[in-house]
Amino acid sequence: MNSKGEFFNVQFFLNGIWRSRKCCVLRPLALLLLLGGAQAAFSVPTTPTGDFIDNQDGTVTHKTTGLTWMRCALGQAWTGSTCSGEASFYSYDQAVSLNRSFAGKSGWRLPNIAELQTIVEREKTRPAINSALFPNTPSNGFWSSSPHVDDASYAWGVGRSDRPDFYKRYINFPVRLVRASQSLGISLSTPNTDFTDNKDGTVTHKRTGLVWQRCSVGQIWTGSTCSGMAYRYTYDQAIALTSSLAGSSDWRVPNANELVSIVKYDASYPAINTTLFPKIPIDGFWSSSPYALAGPPSDFWNIYFDYGYVVSSYRSYSLPVRLVRSIQSLKYWPSITAIKNGTGAGMVSSNPQGIACGTTCIEGFSSGQKVTLSATPDADSVFVRWKGDCTGTKPSCTVTVKKGKYVTAVFKSAIN
Numbered sequence: 001m002n003s004k005g006e007f008f009n010v011q012f013f014l015n016g017i018w019r020s021r022k023c024c025v026l027r028p029l030a031l032l033l034l035l036g037g038a039q040a041a042f043s044v045p046t047t048p049t050g051d052f053i054d055n056q057d058g059t060v061t062h063k064t065t066g067l068t069w070m071r072c073a074l075g076q077a078w079t080g081s082t083c084s085g086e087a088s089f090y091s092y093d094q095a096v097s098l099n100r101s102f103a104g105k106s107g108w109r110l111p112n113i114a115e116l117q118t119i120v121e122r123e124k125t126r127p128a129i130n131s132a133l134f135p136n137t138p139s140n141g142f143w144s145s146s147p148h149v150d151d152a153s154y155a156w157g158v159g160r161s162d163r164p165d166f167y168k169r170y171i172n173f174p175v176r177l178v179r180a181s182q183s184l185g186i187s188l189s190t191p192n193t194d195f196t197d198n199k200d201g202t203v204t205h206k207r208t209g210l211v212w213q214r215c216s217v218g219q220i221w222t223g224s225t226c227s228g229m230a231y232r233y234t235y236d237q238a239i240a241l242t243s244s245l246a247g248s249s250d251w252r253v254p255n256a257n258e259l260v261s262i263v264k265y266d267a268s269y270p271a272i273n274t275t276l277f278p279k280i281p282i283d284g285f286w287s288s289s290p291y292a293l294a295g296p297p298s299d300f301w302n303i304y305f306d307y308g309y310v311v312s313s314y315r316s317y318s319l320p321v322r323l324v325r326s327i328q329s330l331k332y333w334p335s336i337t338a339i340k341n342g343t344g345a346g347m348v349s350s351n352p353q354g355i356a357c358g359t360t361c362i363e364g365f366s367s368g369q370k371v372t373l374s375a376t377p378d379a380d381s382v383f384v385r386w387k388g389d390c391t392g393t394k395p396s397c398t399v400t401v402k403k404g405k406y407v408t409a410v411f412k413s414a415i416n
Helices: 004-020 028-042 092-096 113-119 236-241 254-260
Strands: 051-053 058-064 068-070 100-102 103-107 144-147 154-158 164-168 196-197 203-204 211-213 282-292 299-304 309-314 337-340 345-351 363-364 370-377 381-388 397-399 405-413
Touching: 058 113, 092 144, 113 154, 113 164, 113 254, 144 345, 236 282, 254 282, 254 299, 337 345, 337 370, 345 405, 370 381, 370 405, 397 405
Parallel strands: 337 405
Antiparallel strands: 051 058, 058 068, 100 103, 144 154, 154 164, 196 203, 203 211, 282 299, 299 309, 337 363, 345 370, 370 397, 381 405
């Protein structure tokens, strides 16, 4: 295991043992090391608890998106520690018209399919969700607000085994509501303005901070398009790929949640922005995420860019690959995420400009830059205090941006 190649050869051998169920003799220490290596390679949660802020009111805010989620399915009640009762079930048309007030806030709504997939935990199944954040989640499909792009009698939902799919609108599913006032929400589209062209065959997704290769592996970036044919790889070949494109050596296969972040759900054949990612094969693309229901990793998730399906395939299948770098993901990207909480309302702004929350609640700044945040309450509210990377009761605070900073402004209603 002294090199990347040697490591994956061992992984393939180990998983071959699992797949075939053949008996073999391994010394106990060697077996433990191999099992430990396999766990490290495959068990990577897509929604770790540390990526969320517990707002102590039955909601959590996802740091990487700014979206705030109800912890319970609609119909259940938050007790302070868990969700009690039974979830309500709705047809698509009933679900899409829902609008609720909760935790002192209005504007709760059904998430679109791009938003709903950001809380899918690919390491779990039935239900495929982080149960520490969303306890007692029913093992059913959940509706999104997104209709089928080519057939209005169907709409997107996420099934119980964590795969998004189309369902007839009359089917009854539970729902989980979201608020997007802390960010612009996540669009079904992936417009050019959401990306920075790095002029080297890569683009940076501003919403996630991920850097993507514009061409599938095997194709060549000519300066304006992708030429040649995409190569196809088994899972083990794909996960061992390396690249030095744009002078970087940390390219890798994306996990399933990362890969679906570039799906364009308002298009089909292909379901991707072809200006940014030209000449993509209409096929499944490998992710690094294992299919939890398969037991010892034999099946892995891949995303088909016909409509954006997420499906599982046996690791011996040959599929195309698109590589990504995560060094600028929002966990490490020098950014500020502003969150508003409490029974009141107001605005959080920044100097230098960037945060206007309101609408723009996540913004990148230069590493080491000092940013002053100001909290301005609405006429019927008062500012109470800062929480997170800002503290105190004064209406302004200054933070030095290095890694991601998360700041909560608490407002209180002044109306008795």
